[in-house]
Amino acid sequence: MIETLGDILRNNAHKFPDEVAYVYGDRRVTFRDVHERANLLASALYEKGLRQQDRVSILSQNTLEFMEAFGACELAGFIAATVNFRLAPPELIYILTDSTPRVLIFEAQYAETVEKIKGSLPHIETYVCFGGTAPEWALDYETLLATGNAAGAPIRPLPDDIMHLIYTSGTTGRPKGVMRSHRGDIAIAQLMATELGLIVSDRLQLMMPVFHVGARFLQLGMHLRGGSVVLHHDFKPAEILDAIVREKVTMTHMAPTMVQAVLNLPQIEEVDLSALHTICYSAAPMPVPLLRRGLKLLGPVFLQLYGMTEGGGTTLHKRQHKPDGSPEDIKRLGSIGQAAPNVDVKIVDDEGRELPVGQPGEILTRTASHMVGYWNNSAATIAALRDGWYHTGDLGYLDDQGFLYLVDRKKDMIISGGENIYSREVEEALATHPAIQDVAVIGVKDEYWGEAVRAVSVLGDGLTVSESELIEYCKTQIASYKKPKSIVFVDELPRLPSGKINKVVLRQLYGAPGVKGN
Incomplete structure (x- = not known):
């Protein structure tokens, strides 16, 4: 039991005492x-x-x-x-x-x-x-x-x-x-085993950090079924590809940027990848050009999972990846799939009323795999788990077949290279610099990273600081991967009548790649 x-x-x-639990470099x-x-x-x-x-x-x-x-x-x-x-x-x-x-x-x-x-x-x-x-x-x-x-x-x-x-x-x-x-x-291990179709003979490759839930959950699902895990210390594209071939990996887990890096290797078309039947990706939808390239080379191997540390889960299955299908098929590539078995999803307005198909609101999930709550934070726990549902803070809508689409994030989260970055956290780090009078952070589309962090900053009267200096300073306050990739300097930030920064206007003005301010 x-x-x-x-x-x-x-x-x-x-x-299975003598079966391999982990492959780690040359160790078994x-x-x-x-x-x-x-x-x-x-x-x-x-x-x-x-x-x-x-x-x-x-x-x-x-x-x-x-x-x-x-x-x-x-x-x-x-x-x-x-x-x-x-x-x-x-x-x-x-x-x-x-x-x-x-x-x-x-x-x-x-x-x-x-x-x-x-x-x-x-x-x-x-x-x-x-x-x-x-x-x-x-x-x-x-x-x-x-x-x-x-x-x-x-x-x-x-x-x-x-x-x-x-x-x-x-x-x-x-x-x-x-x-x-x-x-x-x-419950999450069982969900992983079900959604990915894990069996005892599978060999799952993991290079995403196991302090995150993504890799950890997949490892639990694989070991629940008694299969093997090929574990990497970190992500090095050539080593990842070599291991897939050498260990006859059947399933791997990557962010879309990692998939791109592996597909860009010159030897990719020469090696035997016939054992690989599933590439599970998460953190962001797969760009359609990259998806087409991957499907052409590897066949129907892509599967997307959506979830969070707190729980929940939707899946865009391998057979639902049709970049050359109907307009509806292509649109659904931009979704995060349908609710997994034993996961309920609904969309509600600010009053908690369930919304009809196609109308955006907050995404709520209900499943046995939810968190217990937040450590030392009962107020946040009550707010997140009220009425038996987990309130994700993400905004989205469902279509008539239950495909879920993200349209915005209440939490202003930026997903860059598979990592979640919260704009408020970066804003607070930048605001500690003596030259900064006002600052707001947004995500901008990036061909490689999916999204990149951009800061829009107002300098104090008579004060100066360069873009590179501010980025370097930010690295002393928060993790390097969270730092802005670019900084736009402006005279003032757009605000709502309440005084809050209007991020809708901010994204319209400065959310395109290559935009420069004053």
Whole structure:
């Protein structure tokens, strides 16, 4: 009986002990190996004083140790509080202060960053380093594992215990910790297995960061079915293609920009990709020219998933990708698909009244895979989950067959290269520069990134700062990938009678590629 994520580990170790759970470079790790090492880590952390629902933070790119840390939490009932490795030190401090982990497990490449911020994190009792020499103030990961008991920790989670605490930015610019339970994540694993048609013989390739839900959810779905995961530390197009061929990957997961980078490789038409039957993409619709090119080369392999850290899910299936079909078929390529089984979707107005087909409003979803709520934020939880529905904050409409179309985002979210960037967060970072009097951030279409961040700025009287200087400054306040790609300087920003910035007019004036201000 699969009631918690730990049951998936135990089930696979019992049924498929010698089958490959992970391929990581030249390493092959069996389900028995994964279970044994996760048990050792769970036991070692228990001996350090951790108990059920204590937080374990993980700062790392995709590594086997990351997956072992997940496994320890799955088995013992600790909460895995993931951290985006791209974040700037002030952002890291905020998240690690809000989640109050007792342990931080980090990859050695981040040791210098962790050392700089550890003085602001008195609640962290134990630092654990892997992938290099541990600094004197941290434990070596393998040394810690050696202290564990092969039987694991003497505790187990309950189905409604929190498993994941994953931070996602909100409209105020302050990240919110999304609490996800074992029960909810088993539901999402089942949804992944159903929508992607996962079977035990599949080999799933993952290069998107596992601190995000996308790659993590797919990994859970694959291991629920007992299949193998080909895990990459990061995204290098040539290595991704080589692995698809070498490991006979059947399914891969990429943002559209990654698909483009792989299809641009000169050897793409010469290699054998016959084993690959599905390319799952997310974060944004696939540009039609890229889709046509991919379908011509690879056949009907593309499938789109839409969801968020909080839950929900729609799918645009492989057979629904028809770039040369009817006008309706082509239009639906711009949709985010139809509701997955056991997912309800409706569109409502500001009063919560359901809207008819074709009329845009807020997208609401209802499913067993929803989050439990936001960590330390009951007001946001109540607002998001009222009336039994998750209020996404996204605006969209349904057509007569239930295809869902995004038309805008209440949260002013920008999707650039598969990463969610919130305009308010970038605005607040830029506003701290002494030369900035007023600023607003919008997304502009970009051929490669899908969307790029553009800031429209008003300088204070007599003050000057260049575009490049402001972009560099922004990198000191927030993660580099969130910084503006371009900055337009203007005399004033358009405003509504209420005094709020009119972003509709702002996008009309400055939302086209190449637009310049004063």
